[in-house]
Amino acid sequence: MPFRPQKTSPNPNPSPAPSPNKRRTTSWSDLWVKSPKSLNQVLFTMQLQSLPKDPKSQTLAPNFSNVDRTLLLPDDTLLRILSKLPDSQRLSNSLVCKRWLSLQGRLFSSLKVLDWGFIESGRLIERFPNLTHVDLSRACIISPQNSSILLHHGNISMHLSTGFSPICRILDENLLSVDVVDRGLRLLAGGCPNLCKLVVIGASEMGLMSVAEECLTLQELELHRCNDNVLRGIAGCRNLQILKLVGCVEGLYSELVSDIGLTILAQGCKRLVRLELSGCEGSFDGIKAIGQCCQMLEELTLCDHRMDGGWLAGLSYCENLKTLKLQACRAIDSNPGPDEYLGSCPALESLHLEKCQLRDKQSVRAMFLVCQAVKDVVIQDCWGLEDEIFSLAIFCRRVRFVSLEGCSLLTTQGLESVVISWKELQSLRVMSCKSIKDSEISPDLATLFSVLKDLKWRPDTKSLLAASLAGTGMGRKGGRFFKRT
Structure with a gap:
């Protein structure tokens, strides 16, 4: 049977063919699929289209005050x-x-935490994911909020209750438990693997081991209330370069850091560059171990040390030590021993003495013998520094810069007897030394002042030397001029 095409009724309203030049209105689906814009951009476009229109011009009203363009x-x-x-x-x-x-x-890369609950709740990691420097010292202390008594010691500040006993260790009674601190350290280490600096009070070996395992980039650590057992955890920080240990602080807490802990530390942290020991015990063996193992050590600070006699001789093993600082030390070395056993630090450049007892002539003499290669000597607010004690500094023949401040017993004659012997001296700074007088300056000392590159002279409030030398050319050498204070 032959095929016959069927008749169709014509469409009374035929639709015109789409013009190739006419663009179709973009739908939201096309905008979402084809455009790489984020959802925030789409929402912003929706907000623009939903704005009220001007009835006359049929255009968007120019009020964009409620639109967040940062979307x-x-x-x-x-x-x-x-x-x-x-x-x-x-x-x-x-x-x-x-x-x-x-x-x-x-x-935020650095943060000082005040509330320990901020760590345990997980909000610290969620809010600040890129932390590299964290200070937990304030958060480790439980302080009554309604107390008006504020105790401040170094970097530690805490409020005290009104009923404490003066013979009690105050901080021990107001510290978080070791378990709580360790739990917080594990949370911090898991959320901040790029941690570079940490300050904490009262952590244990296990808490610090978790930090050492997770935070491989940890370079600086400040640990308060430290003891020998805790140092086993610190020894796992292989990349540690700066370390501060606080063992015993009178009236606050008392912990023991001895030669055992210092030896563990030396064997584990061989990349140390700066080491500060505050309130720590030890002896020749501990300092020797640090010098032999930590060959990169350049700066050593001892604050209120409780070292046994003879520890000074251990400094000779610190072959690359450049800076030695002694702060608030009641004695330098109670029994330094014979001179032939002391040795010296060949690379030492700076010696800083601050608030130390310098009344023992034998220990001060041993210190200057060990530091005879030093170039910069800074003595500030030290007790017992009289003329006879200061004369022992003559062993240091390479001194180029000396700063004396708060040395009330040192006289002009005692100063002159030493600084005249330093042939390489270039800078001299004398501040608040009331026994040094302008009227007692000898011609030899005045000649020395004329060749110095830098001179700051203000031994007391009545000194007029700085004003009288203005315009005379004294203190001028190599294009450098006398500095008025």
């Missing part, structure tokens, strides 16, 4: 913009919206 910016771009703003605006920027609050948290 068009991706997080990375907005983060770079916020990072260019000054730090003083960070708090106000974080109050704009939740998004800005989250982005501002990424900009």
Whole structure:
């Protein structure tokens, strides 16, 4: 049967063929699928279309005050913009919206935590994911909020209750338990693997081991209330370069750091560059172990040390030591031993003495013998530094810079007897030394002043030397002029 095409009724309203030059209206689905814009950009476009229109011009009203234009910016771009703003605006920027609050948290790399609950709740890691420097010292202390008594010691500040006994160790009674501190350290180490600096009070070996395992980039550690057992955990920090240990602080807490802990530390942290021991015990063996193992050590600070006699001789094993600082030490070395056993530090450049007892002639003499290669000598507010004690500094023949401040027993004759012998002296600074008088300056001392590159002379408030030398050319050498104070 032959095929016959069927008749169809014509369409009374035929639709015109689409023109190739006419563009179809973009739908939201096309905008979402084809455009690489983020959801924030789409929402912003929706907000623009929902604005009220002007009935006369049928255009969008020019009121954009309620529109957040930052929705068009991706997080990375907005983060770079916020990072260019000054730090003083960070708090106000974080109050704009939740998004800005989250982005501002990424900009913080250093934080001092005041509430330990902020760590245990997980908000610290969520709010500040890029932390590299964390100070937990304030958070480790339980302080009554309604107390008006504030105790401040070094970096530690805490409020006290009104009923404490003066013979009690105050801080021991107001510290978090070791288990709580260790639990917080594990949370911190798990959330901040890029941690570089940490300050904590009362941690144990296990808590510090968790930090050492998770935070491989840890370079600086400040540990209060430390003892020999805790140092086993510190020894796992292979990349540690700066370390401060606080063992015993009278009236606050008492812990023991001895030669055992110092030996463990020396064998584990061989990349140390700066070491500070505060309230720590030890002897020749502990200092020797540090010098032999920590060959990169350049700066050693001893604060209120409780070292046994003979520890000074251990410094000779610190072959690369450049700076030695003694602070608030009641004695330098109670029994330094014979001179032939002391040795010296060949690379030492700076010796700093601050608030130390320098009444023992034998120990001061041994110290200057060990430090005979020093070039910079700074003595500030030290007790017992009279002319006879200061004359022992003549063993240091390479001194180029000397600073004396708060040395009330030192006289002009005692100063002159030493500084005249330093043939390489270039800079002299004398401040608040009331026994040194302008009227007692000898011609030899005045000649020395004329060839110095830098001279700061203000031994007392009545000194007129600085004003009288103005315009005379004294203190001028190599293009450097006398500095008026």
